[in-house]
Amino acid sequence: NAGVTQTPKFRILKIGQSMTLQCTQDMNHNYMYWYRQDPGMGLKLIYYSVGAGITDKGEVPNGYNVSRSTTEDFPLRLELAAPSQTSVYFCASSFGEQFFGPGTRLTVL
Amino acid sequence: AQSVTQLDSQVPVFEEAPVELRCNYSSSVSVYLFWYVQYPNQGLQLLLKYLSGSTLVESINGFEAEFNKSQTSFHLRKPSVHISDTAEYFCAVRGYNNNDMRFGAGTRLTVKP
Numbered sequence: 001n002a003g004v005t006q007t008p009k010f011r012i013l014k015i016g017q018s019m020t021l022q023c024t025q026d027m028n029h030n031y032m033y034w035y036r037q038d039p040g041m042g043l044k045l046i047y048y049s050v051g052a053g054i055t056d057k058g059e060v061p062n063g064y065n066v067s068r069s070t071t072e073d074f075p076l077r078l079e080l081a082a083p084s085q086t087s088v089y090f091c092a093s094s095f096g097e098q099f100f101g102p103g104t105r106l107t108v109l
Numbered sequence: 110a111q112s113v114t115q116l117d118s119q120v121p122v123f124e125e126a127p128v129e130l131r132c133n134y135s136s137s138v139s140v141y142l143f144w145y146v147q148y149p150n151q152g153l154q155l156l157l158k159y160l161s162g163s164t165l166v167e168s169i170n171g172f173e174a175e176f177n178k179s180q181t182s183f184h185l186r187k188p189s190v191h192i193s194d195t196a197e198y199f200c201a202v203r204g205y206n207n208n209d210m211r212f213g214a215g216t217r218l219t220v221k222p
Contacts, residue, residue, distance in 0.1 A: 021198055040118065042199060042214040050208060090152055097143065098210060100152035
């Protein structure tokens with residue numbers, strides 16, 4: 001099993017650009033999550049999903065969108081990138097405990 | 110919703126010394142508790158968890174944590190640390206009946222020779 005995979009690993013965006021962060025898991029987990037990690041702030045939940053076709057907002061959803069068309073994939077969309085979205089983004093899936101991907105480091109300039 | 114407070118942002122210790130990383134939580138419902146470790150430029154890995162039963166839980170690499178319901182704490186301890194334990198440690202809490210995992214701000218453990 002590859003576990004949770006994320007692409008890309010790094011990305012630099014200009015203000016106003018859009019992009020999609022990809023997340024895939026091969027453990028057949030129903031629950032999936034997107035977090036952002038900022039220095040000294042821990043992880044903040046952006047969106048989560050309890051199964052295909054079902055998504056819900058977390059603590060910090062503004063500026064992001066998600067979709068869950070399959071059990072395996074949970075992409076995160078940034079429509080109009082802003083400097084405040086500079087962060088490290090982690091995807092996770094769970095069956096009890098959460099399993100994390102390696103992260104995507106995003107810089108918005 | 111639940112919340113977590115990690116009382117120390119940084120903990121420097123010498124190799125082979127004992128260490129305690131403190132975690133307090135707040136919740137109106139019963140909870141599950143977790144400690145995750147993050148090594149540089151990596152994702153988070155589960156270190157140990159409390160779901161039910163014995164309040165003392167252990168990891169395979171010598172860490173242990175004790176769930177104290179009256180003090181709403183879940184402190185992480187290791188009697189003798191190694192250089193390789195240098196990492197960031199996150200305490201997390203989730204309610205029994207929800208999917209909202211809340212993380213603390215993290216404690217950076219630095220083990221010096």
